[in-house]
Amino acid sequence: xxxxxxxxxxxxxxxxxxxxxxxxxxxxxxxxxxxxxxxxxxxxxxxxxxxxxxxxxxxxxxxxxxxxxxxxxxxxxxxxxxxxxxxxxxxxxxxxxxxxxxxxxxxxx
Amino acid sequence: xxxxxxxxxxxxxxxxxxxxxxxxxxxxxxxxxxxxxxxxxxxxxxxxxxxxxxxxxxxxxxxxxxxxxxxxxxxxxxxxxxxxxxxxxxxxxxxxxxxxxxxxxxxxxxxxxxxxxxxxxxxxxxxxxxxxxxxxxxxxxxxxxxxxxxxxxxxxxxxxxxxxxxxxxxxxxxxxxxxxxxxxxxxxxxxxxxxxxxxxxxxxxxxxxxxxxxxxxxxxxxxxxxxxxxxxxxxxxxxxxxxxxxxxxxxxxxxxxxxxxxxxxxxxxxxxxxxxxxxxxxxxxxxxxxxxxxxxxxxxxxxxxxxxxxxxxxxxxxxxxxxxxxxxxxxxxxxxxxxxxxxxxxxxxxxxxxxxxxxxxxxxxxxxxxxxxxxxxxxxxxxxxxxxxxxxxxxxx
Numbered sequence: 001x002x003x004x005x006x007x008x009x010x011x012x013x014x015x016x017x018x019x020x021x022x023x024x025x026x027x028x029x030x031x032x033x034x035x036x037x038x039x040x041x042x043x044x045x046x047x048x049x050x051x052x053x054x055x056x057x058x059x060x061x062x063x064x065x066x067x068x069x070x071x072x073x074x075x076x077x078x079x080x081x082x083x084x085x086x087x088x089x090x091x092x093x094x095x096x097x098x099x100x101x102x103x104x105x106x107x108x109x
Numbered sequence: 110x111x112x113x114x115x116x117x118x119x120x121x122x123x124x125x126x127x128x129x130x131x132x133x134x135x136x137x138x139x140x141x142x143x144x145x146x147x148x149x150x151x152x153x154x155x156x157x158x159x160x161x162x163x164x165x166x167x168x169x170x171x172x173x174x175x176x177x178x179x180x181x182x183x184x185x186x187x188x189x190x191x192x193x194x195x196x197x198x199x200x201x202x203x204x205x206x207x208x209x210x211x212x213x214x215x216x217x218x219x220x221x222x223x224x225x226x227x228x229x230x231x232x233x234x235x236x237x238x239x240x241x242x243x244x245x246x247x248x249x250x251x252x253x254x255x256x257x258x259x260x261x262x263x264x265x266x267x268x269x270x271x272x273x274x275x276x277x278x279x280x281x282x283x284x285x286x287x288x289x290x291x292x293x294x295x296x297x298x299x300x301x302x303x304x305x306x307x308x309x310x311x312x313x314x315x316x317x318x319x320x321x322x323x324x325x326x327x328x329x330x331x332x333x334x335x336x337x338x339x340x341x342x343x344x345x346x347x348x349x350x351x352x353x354x355x356x357x358x359x360x361x362x363x364x365x366x367x368x369x370x371x372x373x374x375x376x377x378x379x380x381x382x383x384x385x386x387x388x389x390x391x392x393x394x395x396x397x398x399x400x401x402x403x404x405x406x407x408x409x410x411x412x413x414x415x416x417x418x419x420x421x422x423x424x425x426x427x428x429x430x431x432x433x434x435x436x437x438x439x440x441x442x443x444x445x446x447x448x449x450x451x452x453x454x455x456x457x458x459x460x461x462x463x464x465x466x467x468x469x470x471x472x473x474x475x476x477x478x479x480x481x482x483x484x485x486x487x488x489x490x491x492x493x494x495x496x497x498x499x500x501x502x503x504x505x506x
Contacts, residue, residue: 025219
């Protein structure tokens with residue numbers, strides 16, 4: 001298929017003046033729908049993982065956290081603050097210390 | 110300065126080979142924490158490196174990228190910000206709305222867009238944070254390897270023609286663009302803006318096809334913005350709203366996010382804070398060495414071939430040079446056909462036979478504006494615009 005690509009592109013270029021190249025979705029094109037794979041990313045078992053599952057995974061999967069490089073408590077606090085202030089995550093500031101401790105606990109060493 | 114990632118990448122490949130087939134689906138991107146699974150269960154996609162499941166961040170394996178100047182649609186990288194992404198689109202109901210400072214607000218159907226003059230352009234689409242995982246010291250954010258990038262032949266209509274249909278009102282300064290993805294409650298909509306003259310330059314495109322096929326939903330069906338030479342944060346997917354502004358966009362995604370130091374090459378001393386910033390914009394030149402020559406098979410005193418891809422950023426590729434002596438001397442590589450200044454260009458070279466031993470090969474791209482890749486990497490806290498001259502370890506026996 002890869003070998004055919006240049007030919008396909010030449011064909012596309014040759015007919016690009018025509019208003020109805022098949023690649024352009026038209027009003028009467030069939031609706032397109034996809035299903036995403038079931039989520040497999042998860043925090044490690046235990047109290048830290050449970051706290052993070054509860055407070056982080058409403059908006060994103062756990063792998064966003066677990067794939068970060070090792071970060072300092074200060075950097076994790078900045079991230080928690082950004083989630084609250086920029087993205088309006090409903091995170092109670094009174095819980096920040098617990099969240100940061102949990103983030104430090106699950107990050108890869 | 111030798112780049113440890115390539116040594117690690119080669120070690121990683123070697124280890125996978127020794128471990129046998131069980132590890133064949135793992136890829137080591139070459140930085141700490143860079144081991145990733147290859148998954149082939151994403152809709153309209155082949156095997157992709159999964160960086161984040163929700164919202165999806167899917168990376169193109171570098172050996173796939175190197176196979177062709179045009180990246181296959183089903184291996185093209187995917188990057189969404191919020192988890193509420195469009196999972197179904199009914200073309201009959203879809204409308205592109207054009208409003209703000211215009212004389213005639215529009216709600217365009219796909220058929221109405223199809224009646225506009227059609228344009229076609231090869232262009233590299235690259236995430237602002239591509240290669241962030243290699244930043245030293247490390248920075249938070251999506252830990253991409255080098256594969257948040259792809260090149261496609263885009264087909265669509267000019268943004269200028271759509272703006273002209275609506276009639277841009279006097280006093281317009283910017284055009285804000287947004288798509289079908291939705292923020293969590295209270296979070297800012299993912300919206301990006303281009304200066305009015307940029308939006309009307311005749312190159313910025315509303316694309317409905319890539320490489321001759323309709324866009325996949327994960328890459329922005331039914332239409333997406335193409336901003337040639339600029340990072341893909343501006344290439345709004347599933348574009349459904351265009352708003353002409355009479356004042357600069359002060360929204361979060363322009364005023365707070367995707368900002369770079371206002372310094373040459375977006376470079377600051379590691380750890381620097383409180384420097385002036387500007388929104389990220391034009392891309393910088395890059396060369397990639399891919400597919401990698403198989404280190405185990407290089408025979409001493411026998412010439413061998415290396416090849417790869419290069420991009421000039423906002424300008425064409427002028428040249429690609431190779432060095433075997435850490436950048437003291439450079440030798441021009443052959444360039445493949447020019448498919449357009451914004452696209453990938455193939456490069457290749459034959460290296461004369463080397464006596465048995467260990468070597469390192471560097472590549473660098475220079476664009477037609479004279480910008481060239483440096484040996485040393487930049488640093489900034491966002492992990493944006495990385496483009497040092499890449500290198501690989503070579504062993505002959």
